[in-house]
Amino acid sequence: MRRAPSWPRHAIMIAVSVLMLIPFYWVLKTSLTGENIYAYPPRIVPVDPHLYNYVDVWYLIPFPRYLLNSLIVTAMAICGNLLFNTAAGYALTKQFPGRRWIVLLLLSCMLIPFQATIIPAYLITAQLGVLNTHLGIALPLLSTIICIFIFKASFESVPRSLIDAARVDGLGEWRIVVRILLPLSKSAVATNVILTFIWSWNAFMWPLIVTRSPEMQTLPLGLARFLSVLEDTTGALYAFVVLVLVPGLAIFLMAQKEFIRGLTSGATKG
Amino acid sequence: MSRWRFLGHRFVAVPLALVILIGGWNIYIAFNDDGRIRGEVRDGTGAPVPGATVIFFERNFINYQEMKRTVTDASGAYRFDGMQVHVGQLEARTADGRLSARRQLRLWFRAQNVEMAPLVLEAPRG
C-alpha cells in the first residue's frame, strides 16, 4: 500500500507547536530581561538575562503570604475531595432505594456551572460565617462530581469476592475502603488529587468574591492585584506569572496521563 | 532494599527533591543574612582611599534614595551592617570632590552578605 509522506504533517504540527509555545517563550523572555521591557524593537533573545526579577517578586509583594494561602486552600480541597469523594463513590457502589435518583441528581448538578451560582453562594457563605477564611475559599471545592464517578467506577472493578472476604474477616466498612479499595485504585486517587490541585490552584472568581482582606488572598488574586497596583511596567510581573505557572505545569507534565484520563472520563461519562 | 524503591517513583522523588532544595536554600540563607555589605574604595591608580564616604541608596519604587552612609577605614575598606535590602546602589565620594560611578547592587535574598568589587574614584569633572 502506498502511503503519503509524513513530512507535510510534521511541518504542520511543528508550525502549530511553535504557535502554541510563543506565548510561553515571550513571557519567559520578558521575565529574564533587564530594566526596560518597553524598548522597541523588542529583542527575541533577552539582553543580559538575569534572575533578579524573581527576587523582586518575593519582596515587592507579600508573595510568601499568597503562596501560603494558596497552599492551605489547595491542601484543604485535596483532603476534602479524597475523603468525601471516596465515601460517596463507595456508597454509590451499593444497592439502596433511591440510588438512581441520587445518581441523576449528581449528573444534573454537573450541568450547573459554578459561576452561575455566585450570588447565592456568596450569601450562603456569609450566613455560614466563613467569609474571608481559608475554609470559605475551599468550601465549594471540597467535593467534585466527576471524581465521585471516577471512584465509583474504580471501586466497581475491584472483585466482589475480595470485599466479601474482608467482611468475613470482620473489617468495618470504612476500613474496607481504606485497606482494600483505595490501594487498588491508585490511579483514581492520582486523578482526583491532580484535578483538585489544578482547579483549586487556578481558582480565581470564587476567592475574589469571598476574600476581603489582602492577607487572605491567594496567588491568582495576588497576580490580579499586582497588575492593578504596579501596572505591567516591570519584568517582575512576568516573573510572578512564571512562578505561578510552574507548579501547575510541573504537575501536569508529571501526571499527564492521569490528568487527561480524569478530564475525558468526566467528559464522556456525563 | 526494595523497601526504599518507592523513593524513586516520580510522585515521591520530585517533591522530595524540592523539599531538599528549598530546605538547603533556607539553611544557606539563615547563615548568610546578616546584611553585611563590604568592599573597598580605590583611586584611579588602584591605591586604597581612606576616609572616603560611601553612600548606600535604597530603591523606592522608581528612584533611589539615600539610606545610609559610612566612611572607609585606614585600608580603604568600608562595611555596612544589618542592611535589610535586596536591591540598591552604592557610591563613594571624597571631601575633595572625587566621585565614583554608582554601582548597582542586586542580591539573591534580603540582607545577603556580600563582598563588592572595589569602587573606583574618578577625578572631578570640569
Next chain:
Amino acid sequence: MARASGSTWFHRKQTRELALVGCFLLPALTIFFLYRILPLGWNVWLSFNSWSPLKGAKWVGIDNYQEMLFDDDVFWDAFANTLIFIGCSPIAIALAFAIALLVNSDLKGAAVYRTIVFLSYPLMTVAVGIIWRWLYDERGGFINYVLRSSGIVDQPVKFLQSFDWALACVIAAEFWQVLGFYMIILLTGLQSIPQHLYEAARVDGVPPYARLLRITLPLLRPSIFLCIVVGILNSFTSFDLVYVMTNGGPGHATELLITYIYKAGFGQTRFDYAAALTIVQFFLLVVLTVIANKLSGGNAGSLER
C-alpha cells in the same frame, strides 16, 4: 421463631447499611446542595424580589427582567458579546479537529505534539490573561512587533483598547487556552472508532475525504457535541480572562454576561438584578445546549448513561 429473628436480623442489617450509605453520601451531597441546588432556587427567588443586604425582600414580580430587557443597553451588549463568544467556538473546534486528525495518525512524536498543544489548558487563567495582555501590548508586545516588522501596519495597534479588536483578541486568547482540551476530547472520540470500519472502507475503495465524512464525523458526533457544550460553558468560565485582560472595556466592548453579573452583584451590590441576569444566562445555556443536542442528532442522552 428462628425465622422471625432471622428477618429482624436481616432488617437490622439493611437499615444499618442504609444508614451507612447515608453517612457516606451526606458530606458530598451537602456541598452540592449548598453550592449548586440551593443557589439555583435562591437565584430564581431573588430575581423576582427587590432585595439588598440591608433592607428586606419585597416582591416586585418581573420588574428586574423588565428593566433588563427594555432599559439596559449594557445587558444587550453583554448578551450579544456572549453570543459572539459562543458562536466563535466552532472555529476552535474545527482547528482542534484538524489537529486531532493529524495527531491521531501514525505520526512519530505525536505524543510530543499532543502535549505541546494541550500544555496551555491546565494553566491559571489569570496568568493566561496577563500573558496575552503582554503579547497584545503596543510597546513590547510580540504581535505588534511581528505586524510592524513585516510592514503590515505602520503604527502600533492598541488591540485591547480598540472597540473593533478587543473582543476578537480576548476570544483568540481563549482559543489558545482551550484548543488543547477540544483536541483531547476529539482524540478520545477518534480512538474509540473501531479501526475495522476504515479497513473495510479502504478495501471498498472509498476515498479518504468520503471516509472522513461518512465514518469519522458521524461516529464523532457525541464528542463534537461535548466540545460545543464546553464552548458554551466557557462563556461562563472566561470571567477570569476578561477580568484581567480588559475588565469589560473599552466601554462595554468585551463585557460578557458573567462579568456583568459580577459587576452588578459585587460592584453595585444589586444582588437581585444580578440574580435575574444569572437566570437569563442560565436559560441561554440550557437553550443552546438543547439546540446543540438536536443538531448533533439528539443522541446526547448516551452521554448521561
